[in-house]
Amino acid sequence: MIVKDAVCPFCGCLCDDIEVEVEVESGRVVGVTNACDLGATKFLGGERLKTPIRREGKTWKEISYDEAIRYAAEMLLDAERPLLYGWSGTHGEAQCVGVHMAELVRGVIDNTSSVCHGPSVLAIQEVGHPGCTLGVVKNRADVVIYWGSNPIDAHPRHLSRYTCYAEGFFLENSFRDRKVIVVDVRKTRTANIADEFVMVRPGGDYAVLSALRAIVRGKTDTIPPTVAGVTRDQLIRVADLCLNAKFGAVYFGLGLTMIPGKNKNVRNAIELVTELNRHTKFTISAMRGHYNVYGSNEVNTWMTGYPFAIDFSRGIAFYNPGETTAVDILARKECDAALIVGSDPAAHFPRKCIEHLAEIPVVQLDPYPNATTAFCSVQIPVAVTGVDAEGTAYRMDGVPIRTKKVVSSDYLSDEDVLTRMYVLMQEALKR
Amino acid sequence: MKFLMNTGRTVNQGVTVENKGSAEYAREASTCFMHGFDMLELGVDDGDPVLVRGPAGEVVMRAEASVEVEIGTVFVPYGPYANHILAADTRSTGMPDFKSHEVEIEPTDEEPKSVYGLMEDLGGLAYDR
DSSP: EEEEOOOOOSSSOOOOEEEEEEEETTTTTEEESOOHHHHHHHOOOOOOSOOOOOOOTTEEEEHHHHHHHHHHHHHHHOOOOEEEEEOTTTHHHHHHHHHHHHHHOOOOOOOOOOOOGGHHHHHHHOOOOOOHHHHHHHOSSEEEEEOOOOHHHTTTHHHHHSSSSSSSTTTSHHHHHHHEEESSOOOOOHEEEEEEEEEEEOOOOHHHOOOOOOTTOOOOOGOSSTTTTHHHHHHOOOOOHHOSSSEEEEEEEEHSSSSSSTHHHHHHHHHHHHHHHTTTEEEEEEEEOOOTHHHHHHHHHHHHOOOSSSEEEEOOOOOOOSSHHHHHHHHOOOOOOEEEESOOOHHHHHHHHHHTTTTOOOEESSSSSSSGGGOEEEEEOOOBBBBBBEEEEEOOEEEEEEEOOOOSSSSOOHHHHHHHHHHHHHHHHHH | OEEEEEEEOOHHHHHHTTTTTHHHHHHHHHHHOHHHHHHHHHHHOTEEEHHHTTTEEEEEEEEEOTSSOTTTTTEEEEHHHHHHHOOOOOOOOOOOOTTEEEEEEESSSOOOOOHHHHHTTTOOOOOOO
8 A cells, every 4th residue: 555645753744745655554654755764764663662651760660551651651740840751753743742741740841952943943033034935945046055954964844845856836947057055064865966165164154154144235345355164255155155046945954053252153043144135135044853843832732822931930921041951951950840842952962961860750751772772760652743643743844744654553642641640639639 | 072963964874763673773872973174083983983971871883073063072972872871851942952062972882772772761662583
């Protein structure tokens, strides 16, 4: 059986043209067409955890869903300052339950954007977001800039669906007419296909952005011979390409958010785009990583007013990145229990944070054993959204797309497990 | 020798990311991509183990030459190996300096640990079934 137009639950591109071949007898995915390597591997799946597991001393014991869900609910109820973290690897409906749950136990809920595009969100809160959907870029953009992002490795189909290799309705020959500029500290594989590659000295992005802003403002004579390793001539050439564009689009990655300056780098990039909009049309957007990390920001914002790092300990939503973000809370050894959903902080957080995870009860909802499993008191396997569970995810440009269930399984979805936990918690608090 | 360590996504890291107990994931996430001249100076070849020391500790990785990396810098795919030595300070943003840590690298005879080996060092328990 072929399932057409399946939605890929890997990266923020959320490609919705995937064909998945399912073997009817076994109910397994046996073939994937149109997806990149990352997406195909996700559909084909790996060795999943079969039942919930509980750590007992130095061994693991298989337990029932009922027992695991009861443990998770009691852990959150007993905690003084629980942390509910992750959320980008699950669907919006599950994220909704998570927010309700965090409010109920007066916990802190944070999502993985705090360690990817959290600084971008901070910049957007300062100066706004002149963005647009991917379809607009595909059909109109004649200049595309990838700044501190490497889509060939991280978002492999971004180029073929929306930029370099995509047909554009308003471009006669989009492959020839569309100029691609890559700005990076490494000569990545994406840099190799650029019409103009700008190699910046590490940490120099802010200065290069400022220099481009100055040139766009007509202050070219203030630019020194080189700025963070970039020659004045190249800066002028890049600024000219941008100024002569009919429609330009900047896509920036973690190369701006994970270096010193963080949100201020992104702010400078947004302000460069604002300058360019005095002359032509230009947009800027973040290359969001997980398939529904944008959704975690959306859901949190429309439910609490804040996109991530929300602390309910005061009985109201309180937001202070740097204080209420997961890395900071763990590094300060502040939380006394953690619920992890759809992410793997033990693989992606600094060591100090993981050392604290080893000292507190941890429950994780994840289909696969991962690095965080090693710190779990209980892990509950769940269905994979987009494979054996359906739900809403937000693409990197903010477009919500309903992921499909392409196979059936006995696994509960994140939403099912969280709802059962939430009901138990409500009942316990009524008593 | 001192280097500036950058971390980031690679296709191989992304393909193996849902299978963190696999040898393929461990191999990718423990690869320290370096400039060939820096490797000459350190006296290491492709695949040789190197001890990488950062502000939070040290970890063994394997060196591999890459034309993408500039002299004086190294690139390590996102994952538990790089994070084993990174500082947790977020400078009041929530985001650690994942892409800009000064590290010290020297040749070693030790082998890189498995992902669960690293987790057990931090107080975890391997799940290997």
